[in-house]
């Protein structure tokens with residue numbers, strides 16, 4: 001059984017979970033806009049919420065829009081703080097190189113995922129505890145062949 005959390009909302013309509021078990025509730029546009037290729041537009045959703053302390057809302061792209069039209073969110077995941085009472089807005093980016101994308105009022109443009117968050121208490125120390133990864137980052141597990149002048153390729157065709 002999925003945990004539920006009560007979230008006070010001011011909106012023309014509440015975001016809807018399309019299916020049982022969906023992590024994201026769809027946010028819809030209150031604006032009709034054209035997004036030219038390579039351009040970004042910030043779009044209103046009409047939704048304002050009061051998230052409980054200890055939670056954040058992540059505004060994340062919709063996979064179908066991304067795969068079919070190249071529409072993503074510039075700052076994905078956009079972070080809605082628990083203390084934020086303003087309208088949730090979505091900065092859409094059209095990554096397609098040639099096709100504009102038209103957003104109509106009521107179009108589902110993004111989804112809101114509620115996540116529990118912890119706050120860190122940062123404790124300055126002289127040295128960090130050892131770990132298996134250590135300081136390796138930014139592709140440290142996957143770029144050794146590329147550095148040697150070759151690239152590895154996965155079965156899906158992506159460069160590894």
Ligand SMILES: O=c1ccn([C@H]2C[C@H](O)[C@@H](COP(=O)(O)OP(=O)(O)OP(=O)(O)O)O2)c(=O)[nH]1
Nearest residue numbers: 059075077078079080081084087088089090091
């Ligand atoms: O995609 C997003 C991301 C954020 N917000 C709202 C909620 C969030 O609580 C507030 C501030 O976001 P963030 O902290 O990411 O922005 P900032 O540029 O760091 O601004 P600030 O100085 O207000 O924190 O803007 C949105 O409506 N949509």
